[in-house]
Amino acid sequence: MSNLIKNITEFALYLVQGYISEGDVVVDATCGNGYDTLRLAQLSPAKLYAFDIQQEAVDATRKRLREAGFAEKLENGTIEVICDSHDHLTDHVKTFIQAAVFNLGYLPGADKGCTTSASSTMRAVRSCLSRLEPDGLVCITMYSGHPAGRQEKEHLLAFAENLDKRQWHCAYINLINQPAAPPEILLITRKKRPE
Numbered sequence: 001m002s003n004l005i006k007n008i009t010e011f012a013l014y015l016v017q018g019y020i021s022e023g024d025v026v027v028d029a030t031c032g033n034g035y036d037t038l039r040l041a042q043l044s045p046a047k048l049y050a051f052d053i054q055q056e057a058v059d060a061t062r063k064r065l066r067e068a069g070f071a072e073k074l075e076n077g078t079i080e081v082i083c084d085s086h087d088h089l090t091d092h093v094k095t096f097i098q099a100a101v102f103n104l105g106y107l108p109g110a111d112k113g114c115t116t117s118a119s120s121t122m123r124a125v126r127s128c129l130s131r132l133e134p135d136g137l138v139c140i141t142m143y144s145g146h147p148a149g150r151q152e153k154e155h156l157l158a159f160a161e162n163l164d165k166r167q168w169h170c171a172y173i174n175l176i177n178q179p180a181a182p183p184e185i186l187l188i189t190r191k192k193r194p195e
């Protein structure tokens, strides 16, 4: 296993995979170049939804999935790569979900202006929580090294800190001795309903 503390995106995926079993419904809210979507597809969910607002990202994700042997799952709808904002999630996802992954920011190598924003991210996170199974996980990787990312992080942390402790557990992972605003992870899980 790679050194997870040195590689925060691997750390996020490592945590998420512990929550997903074959047959679950899973969301990648920001598919980008498709690396995270592919890792989620390899966990054999019953349904995988991947969102991005950029057609370029949707095409890159579909290509990566096809090349990795998931063409049939794309064709039969087991995996849906959707060119739409994640804050329209409930237009597409009609069931409960076991996990949702947000890897915020902009598409590496593309227009840095096309970045996730606090307002739509907050709406999308709320939608995911409204659909989250007990013991399911929403995992958000945040990048506060740019102004929109800083604002997003502030909104997300304020929101998570104030979630009802009887219903939710929230954790925040940050690299406290690293310079230049390294990526950070916010985790939100729904507590099991009392028996």
Ligand SMILES: C[S@@+](CC[C@H](N)C(=O)[O-])C[C@H]1O[C@@H](n2cnc3c(N)ncnc32)[C@H](O)[C@@H]1O
Binding pocket: 029, 030, 031, 032, 033, 034, 035, 036, 037, 051, 052, 053, 054, 057, 084, 085, 086, 087, 103, 104, 105, 106, 107, 108, 114, 115, 116, 117, 120, 121
């Ligand atoms: C850091 S990249 C994601 C990396 C990706 N998970 C991967 O494995 O390659 C962030 C992505 O979020 C997308 N994005 C920005 N705003 C969005 C929105 N409102 N809804 C969905 N995706 C959005 C960007 O287009 C970009 O591709």
